[in-house]
Amino acid sequence: MKLKGTDIFIRCLKEEGVDVIFGYPGGQALPIYDALYLSDIRHVLVRHEQGAAHAADAYARVTGKVGVCLATSGPGATNLVTGIANAYMDSIPMVAFTGQVPVPMIGKDAFQEVDITGITLPITKHNYLVKDTQELARVIKEAFFIARTNRPGPVVVDLPKDVMTGEAEYSEDGVEMSLRGYRVLKSPNAGQVVLAAKAIEDAKRPLIYAGGGVISSDASAELRELAEKMQIPVTTTLMAMGCFPATSHLSLGMLGMHGTRYANYAVSECDLLIAIGARFDDRVTGNLASFAPDAQVVHIDVDAAEIGKNVGAHIPIVGDVKQVLSEIVHRVKARPERTEWHELIDRWKDDFPLSYEPFDDDVIMPQFVIEKIYDVSEGKAIITTEVGQHQMWTAQYYRFIQPRTFITSGGLGTMGFGLPAAVGAQIGCPERKVFNIAGDGSIQMNIQEMCTAVEQKLPIIICILNNQYLGMVRQWQQLFFEGRYSYTDIAIQPDFVRLAEAYGAVGLRVTKPSEVEPALRTALQETERPVMIDFRVAREANVFPMVPPGESLQNMLGGDK
Amino acid sequence: MKHTLSVTVDNHPGVLARVATLFRRRGYNIESLSVGRTEEPSISRMTIVVDGDENILEQVTKQLHKLVEVCKIMDITSEESVDRELALFKVKADPQVRAEIMQIVDIFRAHIVDIGRRSLIIEATGDEGKINAIEDSLRAFGIMEMVRTGKVAMVRGPKG
Numbered sequence: 001m002k003l004k005g006t007d008i009f010i011r012c013l014k015e016e017g018v019d020v021i022f023g024y025p026g027g028q029a030l031p032i033y034d035a036l037y038l039s040d041i042r043h044v045l046v047r048h049e050q051g052a053a054h055a056a057d058a059y060a061r062v063t064g065k066v067g068v069c070l071a072t073s074g075p076g077a078t079n080l081v082t083g084i085a086n087a088y089m090d091s092i093p094m095v096a097f098t099g100q101v102p103v104p105m106i107g108k109d110a111f112q113e114v115d116i117t118g119i120t121l122p123i124t125k126h127n128y129l130v131k132d133t134q135e136l137a138r139v140i141k142e143a144f145f146i147a148r149t150n151r152p153g154p155v156v157v158d159l160p161k162d163v164m165t166g167e168a169e170y171s172e173d174g175v176e177m178s179l180r181g182y183r184v185l186k187s188p189n190a191g192q193v194v195l196a197a198k199a200i201e202d203a204k205r206p207l208i209y210a211g212g213g214v215i216s217s218d219a220s221a222e223l224r225e226l227a228e229k230m231q232i233p234v235t236t237t238l239m240a241m242g243c244f245p246a247t248s249h250l251s252l253g254m255l256g257m258h259g260t261r262y263a264n265y266a267v268s269e270c271d272l273l274i275a276i277g278a279r280f281d282d283r284v285t286g287n288l289a290s291f292a293p294d295a296q297v298v299h300i301d302v303d304a305a306e307i308g309k310n311v312g313a314h315i316p317i318v319g320d321v322k323q324v325l326s327e328i329v330h331r332v333k334a335r336p337e338r339t340e341w342h343e344l345i346d347r348w349k350d351d352f353p354l355s356y357e358p359f360d361d362d363v364i365m366p367q368f369v370i371e372k373i374y375d376v377s378e379g380k381a382i383i384t385t386e387v388g389q390h391q392m393w394t395a396q397y398y399r400f401i402q403p404r405t406f407i408t409s410g411g412l413g414t415m416g417f418g419l420p421a422a423v424g425a426q427i428g429c430p431e432r433k434v435f436n437i438a439g440d441g442s443i444q445m446n447i448q449e450m451c452t453a454v455e456q457k458l459p460i461i462i463c464i465l466n467n468q469y470l471g472m473v474r475q476w477q478q479l480f481f482e483g484r485y486s487y488t489d490i491a492i493q494p495d496f497v498r499l500a501e502a503y504g505a506v507g508l509r510v511t512k513p514s515e516v517e518p519a520l521r522t523a524l525q526e527t528e529r530p531v532m533i534d535f536r537v538a539r540e541a542n543v544f545p546m547v548p549p550g551e552s553l554q555n556m557l558g559g560d561k
Numbered sequence: 562m563k564h565t566l567s568v569t570v571d572n573h574p575g576v577l578a579r580v581a582t583l584f585r586r587r588g589y590n591i592e593s594l595s596v597g598r599t600e601e602p603s604i605s606r607m608t609i610v611v612d613g614d615e616n617i618l619e620q621v622t623k624q625l626h627k628l629v630e631v632c633k634i635m636d637i638t639s640e641e642s643v644d645r646e647l648a649l650f651k652v653k654a655d656p657q658v659r660a661e662i663m664q665i666v667d668i669f670r671a672h673i674v675d676i677g678r679r680s681l682i683i684e685a686t687g688d689e690g691k692i693n694a695i696e697d698s699l700r701a702f703g704i705m706e707m708v709r710t711g712k713v714a715m716v717r718g719p720k721g
Contacts (some may be wrong), residue, residue, distance in 0.1 A: 146629060304621035305626070
């Protein structure tokens, strides 16, 4: 049957199981919006396109489905760019649709024309400019397929207005994809699995270094099975928090620049490092030359290009993390406990626990707020963050138990991610409690999404750890630039309580440690409105311990009592 | 060391931009690149010469493989293969030196494809070494313009 492009668009989205889109309308997207008006797909109207991309990204992270965002041509499309780059760096499955000027006007510098496929070339897994209505159904199918398979990532589909208003033959039997050069990864090499299993059985001081790939391939159960069967301690990257319960005796928390001392010491002392769905980021490794000096490296990743990119692997295994782990688990024979290794780690844990000293009894320490959020939520909330000190404190002091509960911008480090992410997370998981832990700098970057949260009646709790500084930059200035606080003092700021109220949300201010928990409990009572809490915290608290940039993991500052 | 990659890609608009962007973004250096369609109209072949050590080459290959429109990559550096480049030279050629230039053209089995009052255009094909040699020989007369296509290559025998 012959259908209009916009109708094909709606039908294809439904075939892909899309039930919510985050978007913002505009001229060239008018026909699409007209079709959405008549369809039963839920559209969440954000207040800036960047918010749409971050919300779709977070929606994907909490649900495991492909997130979808939509913007008009020109500035609408360019406003998505940060959000697309964010999803690319963190390997999040997302499809971003953009309006485009009609095909005959492309290349003529028409009003609100921008080359969005050109702009997003290096920050997408793939992208499309659809030039013929006849291609539409196939392109949408391919876009979702590419976004979610192998190493996930964002795909941009640019939709010229005349392609959407034109007609084409559409068959309900579906279309054939045409992806000659793209193959979904098959089983891992069996020989490599045997080698890895042998290495794991033989190691005296093994360590698992788990990355975001464990979460994206839903391999938490397999990871836990392997760690427990073989009694291997586990350290996780920022992206992997929650993939292994922080409450387990085998958990070492996060490694790297703001990781725990015991995790970093374990990396430095281990004789077998099992990297799973991780990419040896510079924030993880510190100085590469002295990273895991005694270790044989097993590197499991779905992306062959990650193997050997930063750190060479003795036993590389290319494959889906979940499948590889389950094959290894079945192959390894449980071995006697590695008592000496565990005793050494326990000693480090006793000697160098994460800790902070209150400056003064009347001052709220930011870490204390995180601990209280953990207490009142019993570790079961979905936590989104912005980027900076509060993000690192959250990773350190909130003990994540389940995968897909810590939603943070890891690779790109995008300030302004957390609030729209909380919107996307709450819409993806309406039954869960969602907190956005923010800094007073970051929260101002996408503050307009308060309006979206109010309109959608989302009871998200925004906890601003307000130190009136761009805290992480200030910390570096204090430590590495002789205390010259160049443009990091942001004491001139809005009254967040009145700002929240102006948006129709609830605003609370907390200035004393004793008020922290009561305020959080008050916030938890709200069921239909966002609550913004302005926690006035110690101004110059620092994130410790810390590996100074370029140093090796053994040389940490702070946190040694 | 220089490596020659023979890469088949979907013959879509924008594929060249994707490949070029990848090289630029990851900081790999393209020595030469030539592209054209193959016996199968929906597929193009790129012959890319890359300068770099084994590690760089491994990364280049793996990253190229991730491009959705890249079908197959072969490193044919160490394969038995035929490779050719085409070059055009515009050379200063006053009447008194023309005979000498024509001799050089004969030696290299090149052709004169245009004659002006004071210049000649010479077309030459061959492997990189031969083209370099012609360039050296003609330099004495004054090369006004030169254009080279970059290498195209094909593996000998049935493999491909």
